[in-house]
Amino acid sequence: MKALIGLLCGLVFGAGLAMSGMTDTAKVLGFLDVTGQWVPDLAFVMGGAVLVTLVAFRFVLKMKRPALNPRFYLPGTTVIDGRLLGGAAIFGVGWGVYGYCPGPALAALTYQDSKTAMFVVAMLVGMAVANKLAPG
Amino acid sequence: MFAYTTPLVGGLLIGASAVLLLALLGRIAGIAGIVWGAVSAQPDNAWRWLFIVGLITGPVLYHLLAGVPNPQASPLPWWQAVAGGLLVGFGVKLGSGCTSGHGVCGIGRLSPRSLAATVTFMATGIVTVYVIRHLLGGLL
Numbered sequence: 001m002k003a004l005i006g007l008l009c010g011l012v013f014g015a016g017l018a019m020s021g022m023t024d025t026a027k028v029l030g031f032l033d034v035t036g037q038w039v040p041d042l043a044f045v046m047g048g049a050v051l052v053t054l055v056a057f058r059f060v061l062k063m064k065r066p067a068l069n070p071r072f073y074l075p076g077t078t079v080i081d082g083r084l085l086g087g088a089a090i091f092g093v094g095w096g097v098y099g100y101c102p103g104p105a106l107a108a109l110t111y112q113d114s115k116t117a118m119f120v121v122a123m124l125v126g127m128a129v130a131n132k133l134a135p136g
Numbered sequence: 137m138f139a140y141t142t143p144l145v146g147g148l149l150i151g152a153s154a155v156l157l158l159a160l161l162g163r164i165a166g167i168a169g170i171v172w173g174a175v176s177a178q179p180d181n182a183w184r185w186l187f188i189v190g191l192i193t194g195p196v197l198y199h200l201l202a203g204v205p206n207p208q209a210s211p212l213p214w215w216q217a218v219a220g221g222l223l224v225g226f227g228v229k230l231g232s233g234c235t236s237g238h239g240v241c242g243i244g245r246l247s248p249r250s251l252a253a254t255v256t257f258m259a260t261g262i263v264t265v266y267v268i269r270h271l272l273g274g275l276l
Binding site: 004069083099127 | 148151159165196222224247248253
């Protein structure tokens with residue numbers, strides 16, 4: 001059952017990414033290109049997604065526990081440190097270099113462009129390197 | 137029709153998926169975290185692998201049902217894909233999250249940490265595109 005929920009959530013997430021234009025690197029880079037021919041689409045994607053989570057998470061997190069697991073698995077740390085900001089900064093540079101963040105890169109594998117596969121493999125290597133150099 | 141209906145509805149779907157995952161499994165729909173958990177063989181992992189299967193299959197459903205063609209392949213060179221992928225992977229692991237984990241879920245639960253991360257990666261993303269497009273002439 002839990003695995004089935006995973007599949008369902010992944011399907012909805014992936015369909016949402018494709019519908020929103022996040023799997024189109026031209027749109028993503030156009031959105032980040034605020035001083036050029038700005039493509040505002042992705043502001044609505046983020047806005048729509050955050051609107052839903054902002055409202056619904058309030059109710060969900062008031063539940064004693066999730067429906068199918070004994071507890072919520074939430075990040076424990078609340079510190080804003082160099083590791084968080086440095087990691088986020090590096091991630092943003094990579095996002096701007098090609099136009100994919102992790103979700104859209106995986107979802108776009110479905111279009112069978114070999115460069116997308118190279119992006120995903122490189123992303124996994126990058127994760128493993130970060131895990132080796134700075135575990136935790 | 138409102139020009140931004142599709143991105144907005146797409147965003148609502150992404151949010152709905154995150155809410156379902158939290159309400160049913162108690163998990164954050166952060167793709168970077170889900171992928172890392174899957175490849176690093178965490179316990180209770182079946183849902184992660186099937187989420188990834190769904191993530192890759194979801195776009196097929198959308199393009200088929202909506203009759204919308206696939207987006208154009210990126211005109212950028214392969215080495216720029218590799219460079220982007222390495223930086224994205226390294227950055228999200230170090231910074232504990234990506235657009236979905238920090239941006240959609242973290243802000244959704246009013247985490248100051250996630251807000252700080254989101255502002256940071258949006259800013260460096262914008263600066264990077266500015267440098268590449270307007271100072272370097274389009275390529276890295």
